[in-house]
Amino acid sequence: MRRWLALLVAATTSLVLIALLVPLALLVRTVAESGAVSRAGSEADSVAMAVGSVDADTLRLTTERAAHPVTVFLPDRQVIGAPAPRSAAVELSSRGRSITAAVPGGREILVAVQGVLGGTAVVRVYLSDADLSEGVAQVWAGLAALGLTLIGVGILVADRLARAVIRPISSLAGVSHRLAGGDLSARTVPGGPPEVHAVGLALNHLAERITGLLSEERENVADLSHRLRTPLTGLRLEAESLGDPGEAARIEARVDALERAVTSVIVEAxxxxxxxxxxxxxxxxxxxxxxxxxxxxxxxxxFTLHLAPGPLHVAVAADDLAACVDALLGNVFAHTPEGVSFAVRLEPAPGGALLSVADAGPGFATPALLARGESGAGSTGLGLDIARRTAESSGGSLSLGTSGTGGASVTLFLAEA
Structure with a gap:
């Protein structure tokens, strides 16, 4: 945005300066030409005053002292001063008209001097193109430098103004990213123009509202836990009071499964x-x-435990990771015979850490299947579902496989915090 604003100001300033400086430059050239012609006319008038009143040698000396080449054409065809052709303009001026005529390489100023013995004399002052544009290049260079300076100042001011606008906008973007990443304590310091200041206040208000909604959700989760566990406890007591042990065991198993499902819902919430x-x-x-x-x-x-030198910080709460490890180890103890060995390995990986639990049991019936309620081993699969959601909550993943001894292997990739 700063670059675009700088380009916009540079383009706008350039157009304005071109509209002002180009006519001014042309005016400077015109004024310079007019000044040169005026000075040459004064020189011609000075020489014209001497024509007819001084002798030829004095008149020649007067022409030589002039700042520009001066030629005097006398009525008797005699030429005094700088050599010059008798042009058509000179012939016209000899009829009594003072004129200015363009010639190759410059301009000649012709002044007719009447009353000279024998007719009309003509005083010619020659101005070259360099004489006509004397000082113009320096003035144009000054105007160009002034224009560039103004463009630079405009860009500098635009950059400062852009920084004053962009800095609070960048702060707003950073705070929004922190909020999206779960940092609900992120707040911005409103600043900048009134509109950006209003956006900062609105973002802070939104963050406060999100924090309030999450607080309400926590309270709702606690209330849900209380409301659901109370009837489950009643069902368990009713099942224990049944006279048929087989029926009581079947209902208690169903209550256990329901309680695990409720626990999973509460943990997820x-x-x-x-x-x-x-x-x-x-x-x-x-x-x-x-x-x-x-x-x-x-x-x-x-069992064997291989832990890489820590710490290995991952984006999972300690309680959640502990519940995940308990679920995986609980599956080993629940679904393999006593005496079966197992191994736990934790090692760093690019962008996080790898946690694997492997055993020497019968393994998964369908290792590729990982769905809630299906484990391929006759269980609800809730432990694997907890492990999967724990890994995914950190931005990682879970994979199932076969251990080196032919048993089950569960590997979690936990993203780095």
């Missing part, structure tokens, strides 16, 4: 309501593996 978070993936992963290591020892599961 809370994640959308929270501000952008970050955590050290190495610290969280190490803590969760240490938590599950107790159960691994009880079930005689050998």
């Amino acid at each position: 809370r994640r959308r309501a929270q501000d952008q978070a970050r955590c050290d993936a190495a610290t969280v992963t190490e803590a969760r593996v240490a938590f599950w290591s107790v159960l691994a020892e009880d079930q005689s599961r050998h």
Whole structure:
């Protein structure tokens, strides 16, 4: 925008200066020519006063002292002063008319002197083109320098004005990007022209409104959690009171599945309501593996943990990443026999970190399938869905595969914070 404003001012200023300076330059040339002709006429008049009153030698000396070439054509065809042809203009002037005539390379000023013995004498003063334009080039150069200076000043002023407008606009753009990235504390300092100032106030008001709406959403999420868990608790108690153990177990399983689904909905709603978070993936992963290591020892599961030197900051809240790791390790314990080993690896990757959990169990029946409610292993697939949404919330992804021992392998790419 600054460049376009500078170009606009330069073009506008140039047009204005051309409209003013070109006529002024022509006027300067005309004035210079008129001045030169006037001075030459004065010289011719001075010489004309001496014609007829002094002798030929004195008249020749007078012509030689003139600033321009002076020639005196006497009635007897005698020529005194600078050599010059007797042109048609001289013949015309010898009839008693003082004239100015153009000649090759300049102009001649002719003054008729009457009363001279034998007829009319003619005094000729020759002005070359250089004499006619004397000083014009310097004045034109000054006008050109003045024009360029004015254009430069105009561009400089336009650039300063553009900076005064662009700086608050750039600030507004930066704040809007921060808000889009989840930084709800971003605010701008309104400034610039009144219109830009009004936009800054409106953006701050919008940010306040967004913060208020998210706060209301958090309250709604908390209320939703309370409202949904209460009837679920009632259903669980009703199931436990059934006389048929098989029927009670079946209903309790359904209640468990429903409770997990409700928990997933609440966690997702809370994640959308929270501000952008970050955590050290190495610290969280190490803590969760240490938590599950107790159960691994009880079930005689050998496990390995490979952590790259931290910290590895990723764009996921610590609680969310912990829940993700718990879901993946919980799947290992739930869907593989006791004694099956597993491995957890966390390593840096371009733009983030890679977290993988692999086991030596039977693996996925359909590794390419990752949909809510379908895991290919008879489960709801909720754990994998939580892991997928955790990875995608950071800007990453999840992939399923086969481990080196033939078991399941889940790899998450977590984007860098």
